[in-house]
Amino acid sequence: MLKNYFKIAFRNILRNKLRSVIHVLGLSIGISICFLIFNVVWFANSFDNFHTDGDRIFRVTTTSIYRGNVYPNPGVPFPLGEQIENEVNGIENRTHIYTLGETLVGIPSANKNLGRQRGILLASEDFFKLFPREWIAGSEDLALSKPNSVVLSEKSANSYFPDQAPDQILGQEVIYFNQDSIPAVVTGIVKAYEENSDLEFSSFVSLSSIQTMKNKSRFNIDRWDAITSSSQLFVKISENVDPEAIESEFPEMIEKYIELDNGDLRSHALQPLSEVHFTSALANETADRLLLKGLMILGGIILILACLNFVNLETAHAINRAKEVGIRKTLGGNRAQLTKQFLSETFIIVLIACIIAFAFVEILKTLALGYLPENFSIQYFTWVNFGFLSLFAILLTFIAGIYPALVLGKYDPQRALKGERVRMGSFSFGVFLRKNLTVIQFTFSIAFVIMVFVLNSQLRYLSQQEMGFDKEAVLYISTPFRDELKRTDIFKEQIKQQSFVSNISISDDLVSSNSYSTSEVKLFVDSTEMNMEVQNKLIDSSFVAVNGLEIIAGKNISNRINEVLVNEAFVKKYGFSNPEEVIGMNFYYGDTSRVIQGVTNDFHAVNLRSEIKPLLMVYDPEYSSLVNVKLEKGADIRLAKAKMDQIFKELYPLESSEFQFLDEVIAQFYEDDQKLRNVMGFASFLAILISCLGLFGLSSFTIAQRTKEIGIRKVLGATVSQVLLLISKEYVILIGFSFAFASAIAWYFASKFLNEYAFKIEMPYGLFVLSGILILSICLLIVGLHALNASQTNPAKVLKDE
Structure with a gap:
């Protein structure tokens, strides 16, 4: 009996090649995504779970x-x-x-x-x-x-x-x-x-x-x-x-x-x-549980879309198999046997999809190489992966195939052999389900597209923001911290002598970085002691010139241990309205009295996720080991870097560092967000692809069912445009519902993403509409091509048997 089930299943799969290709392609994409994500999650959870006790x-x-x-x-x-x-x-x-x-x-x-x-x-x-x-x-x-x-x-x-x-x-x-x-x-x-x-x-x-x-x-x-x-x-x-x-x-x-x-x-x-x-792994890259959960949800969504495709297309095609069911039941087949028969067909499709998914996994690994954990690899022939795929195939067969199998198994043989499917005027759950599944599929697709547009707009906005300093033609290198040989000053002088160097500075940190050092300062205002925690940087007198900062009040420091610079945010935090008011003011930084020498413009000392915070810039050469170099305008950056690297190597023969560019560091501030945008973009592409595959198969079938209706309408005088409008109207309504649901979902997640930034765009509602129009255009193109083909068929050929 089992052999017979699979033999018939193969025949049905080969008989309906287009439907089978759509099923296999959609499911294999979903399975490959889930298989890759499963291995990434398994890899992350495998660390240090083997120790005794x-x-x-x-x-x-x-x-x-x-x-x-x-x-x-x-x-x-x-x-x-x-x-x-x-x-x-x-x-x-x-x-x-x-x-x-x-x-x-x-x-x-x-x-x-x-x-x-x-x-x-x-x-x-x-x-x-x-x-x-x-x-x-x-x-x-x-x-x-x-x-x-x-x-x-x-x-x-x-x-x-x-x-x-x-x-x-x-x-x-x-x-x-x-x-x-x-x-x-x-x-x-x-x-x-x-x-x-x-x-x-x-x-x-x-x-x-x-x-x-x-x-x-x-x-x-x-x-x-x-x-x-x-x-x-x-x-x-x-x-x-x-x-x-x-x-x-x-x-x-x-x-x-x-x-x-x-x-x-x-x-x-x-x-x-x-x-x-x-959380703060020791010798490896730390894994992010929230990111892993996000990946699992993403993989689940892609797989659900593939399963919805399967259910949608199978329930639609169940109409064509009504007579087959009627004959089987007339010959003694019961509902359980028919269910097993149709589930076996689903299992074969899932099995083929699992095999093809291996090829997709390798393609995905290549595309996602920069997003995968270090030392990550997939061992396909392990008990863990074999068990996952086996259980996955069984569950997928049941989830994707049970409803179509039950639908086919419940047909009444007498009505099925007459070609009847539902009572006239009665509610068709199958049609209702197919419409709702289509809405769900395109809801995810539109939501993904909206999120990609929002992420891309925010990242473009960040790249266009003025940082408050000059990041162009600035290079930096780290020298040994608290070098016993005291070579930093020698290195600085040798670099400064080069004709392509405009200025050079020593600090403990870049003008803007993701690191954040704080300290407490004690300031006396009108005999009132005010304590405040501020961000601090260790700089020298050339730091302002190298990074193109502006002194808006007072003057620059002169490399004296008691002189400091502050930014405008520091002035405002202490309640002063005019920067000039704080010039010459004394305060305590640690146990040392310092005097405010000047006030700089507010610049972004950290990335744009954070507001500009009160900043204290102190001269402390003992703990400053970062050399910052500003090149002359028009200098050959490549040759300048090579020459400075050579000087560094001659003075520090045991070090392997090289000069890096400040603007590249700034660009890396939002590397994780760029990766998120790319992942979401890939997910939206897959979601649209799977949804369109399903729509292609479903529309080709449903329009084929209406060829006689189209022929009669053409005989009665309907034009091609009227036929296209009639067929497309239903899909426009479905996409409209999808757009409404997707907009609400995308707004929620886009708001959470944008709220992480102190500097952000307004919610781009126009992009919401653009996303809906984009998906609607793709859907109408697919449906329209099928409808156009059907409307151009000679009515005489369609109606000759009536």
Whole structure:
């Protein structure tokens, strides 16, 4: 019986080639999208879910409330990492780590410099007890117990000491330089995890090495009030201990070690290890749960559209199979057998679509290469993917095929053999359903198009906004922070001597960036003390000229430690109406008295999502390591960059940095939004494609059913334009309903998107109408071509049997 079901199913699929192609194409697009998104979501959730007792491992996080602002941080004060076992009950084990940025790596025995590398970690001696590894050489017992010890990953060991056996590498010295030199002896080599992990590092240096550093104060090892995301703490709680019980002990410890001002709060929480990848991942790109949920919804919508296509077209074509059903029932077939027969046809179509979807997945991977996670790959022949596709195919068969199968199975054999379908004047649920499904399909399509138009308009608006500074022909490069060799001034002078250089400045940050540093200032106005948190930048006297800022009151600073510049927002925040009023005013910045030397125009120190905030610009060369260069007008930018890179390399032979362009940084501010626009644009294309495929098949069928009606109308004198108007009128009404629903949905999401920006466009309602007209035009083109073809048929051929 089963063999017979599939044999007949194949015959029906081959008999109706156009319908089958539309089904397969629509479903394969939906399946490929869902399959790719499933693998992306699975990949993101696969990080660090394999550790022994992983459900008992947590990261301790910090939340600070300062002056009413909330500052979450994945890090902890350094002393907490060292003392938590003494302060909190229920901790079975813990490991304290400190992540380093790009670090110079050198091999003294080979007189070899490996340049700056990422993935260098300072780890306490219990690290490998909490996160065990397979050891190639050495053992976890003593590997990190002493200062200046390092455990290398297998890959690093092979890179640092090529052609040497693991036992020969033990005892070799590696020197790391990150503001301080850290000479470390190799005490072990470990294999990388086979599974995905955020705990993969190239070098694990003993945390106690900090005690041997000359500049160890920068780690704030004794300060409970200093928090950095670099200092992170992982704990393994004892069995049967509630994490909330651990968290309840933190407030007493905070009160013991930290004295907070009124209104300020500090709290610690336990974050499950499985959540680390979604909030400040360590060694990998952080995954965004909200984005993943959005992708799943997007994939679901595309698949739903494909399923709606299937149901729509199948219920319409069910009319043509009425006589087939009548004969089957007359010969003894029951409703259950007919349902199985039609479901088997759906299953074959879904199966073919799944196979073709593999090709679409590879195309999608190529198109979305810049949007996929780093190191992401799809292993097609795994139990996970096989299980997903199998379950997916069964569910899709049932969801897409059950209603058409039930519709076909319930036909009355006597009425079906006479060619009757519904009682005259009775309500047809099939027609009602098809109209509503068409409305749903085009609602999504129009909503997608509107969102793409809104995103594109906002991004174009942002690109046209004046930033308040000159971003053209400005290049920058980072020099080593607090360079012991004091080469920054030498480098600055060598660059300044070049004929193509207009000016040069040293600062801690670009004139505009996504980083945001704040500090508290204390100002006395009419003998009243006013405290305020402001954004701050460290600059020198050339910063204004290099970036084309305007001094609107007072004068520029002259590289004196007590002189500062502020912006107009700073003046307004303190209640002054005239910038001249604040010139010469003293205030406290930290413990130092400063004087306001000048007021600059309000420029966008961060992206346009934020309002322009009060800004304080302070001269502090010790912590300024960013070199900003303004080129002369007409200078050959390519040659200028090459020459400056050469000077940098000669002065900093161990560094690998190159000059970058400021305008490129500004363009990257909205890179995520541009990606969102592109994804939405692709989704809208797919939605329109699937909807139009369905409309093409549905309109070709429904118009074919009305060829006799069209022939009679032409005999009675109807013109081609009247016939086209008659056929198109129904679809215009359906698209009108779709437009109304889509506008409401798009307005809601567009409002949420635009509200993220302090500087934004007005809601572009004209684009809403344009989107509706665009979709309506496409629909009328498809329907009109079918209707035109039918209206031009000779009525005599159509009516010759009547």
